[in-house]
Amino acid sequence: MPETQTQPNSITERPDMPGFTLERTAKRMKQFFQQTLAAAGTEITIDQWVVLQTLNQQNGLSQLDIARATFKDPPTITRIIDLLCQKGLTERITDPDDRRRFRIQLTDGGYQKIDEVLPIIHRARGKAWAKLDNGQIDQLMGMLNTVFNNLSSEDTK
């Protein structure tokens, strides 16, 4: 089978716009972690995991705190917390000092889930960053943060 179909190669090998490369890699990474979690039967998504992980570092955050920590939108956090509460991994505690606000608490099940998922995540990370040493990873993060800061400045000029 020499020719497969229409225009084979000039498309699939399209290198080198850095934005394209960045998008593509981030997407693949997310997809890979997602598939890893699904294959292990964890019943949570990677975005739900990120929220769990954030609460594990600091329990009792408000939804807005979580939004800021994860760089997600408040409506997105509302829905993720809905799902986590449905699964019994977190619960909403009304803040006694401010009745608009919830304190999101990990339940026992939530802590169990973290114990179950953490080693899976660690293995996946190992695979993702293979062949890069710490120095390279630091360099990579430095450059990514430069881009991030370039796009975070207030002036749009």
Next chain:
Amino acid sequence: MPETQTQPNSITERPDMPGFTLERTAKRMKQFFQQTLAAAGTEITIDQWVVLQTLNQQNGLSQLDIARATFKDPPTITRIIDLLCQKGLTERITDPDDRRRFRIQLTDGGYQKIDEVLPIIHRARGKAWAKLDNGQIDQLMGMLNTVFNNLSSEDTK
């Protein structure tokens, strides 16, 4: 205004997981391009732009070709093409050699849209990659591609 609210800093400054940094930067980049397109009144999304741009490089691709070139799923491409056709920027031409397949063609309006949007994209790119020289960008892309390849290999061990 010294104290803002609950737990101010330990959260918002959370560095150093490289996956987190990558996610965050890619998301900000997409968001930035999206907002730039919206602010300029272009009436298209960044994902729609990526498809237009792909067709600009090679007109008449099938939807599967576009999916492969953009690393999006076929169903996603179906829906993006739906929107582009609604806007009159592309049209579906049935392939005479294979009646399952469409050839997606840019319309005159599609070419006009590309002429309108391209300079906007170029300015945005300039801002994104400021303070990084070509050597650094090459390095960055090399490392991103290493990660990409790490996660694309068939063996899951």
Next chain:
DNA sequence: TTGAATTAGTTCGTACAACAATTATTTTTA
């Protein structure tokens, strides 16, 4: 201290992402 601005969270609408299942057409192969 009432009235105006803020703030926390939710709901709504549109768009994208991934996966599964389905239809229509084409190609294999037996």
Next chain:
DNA sequence: TAAAAATAATTGTTGTACGAACTAATTCAA
């Protein structure tokens, strides 16, 4: 050639992203 396999596109569902509009509670200000 008829049945089976493969392919292109679509539809459906769930989850995430983001803006806008909304409610309820709190804080600011005149």
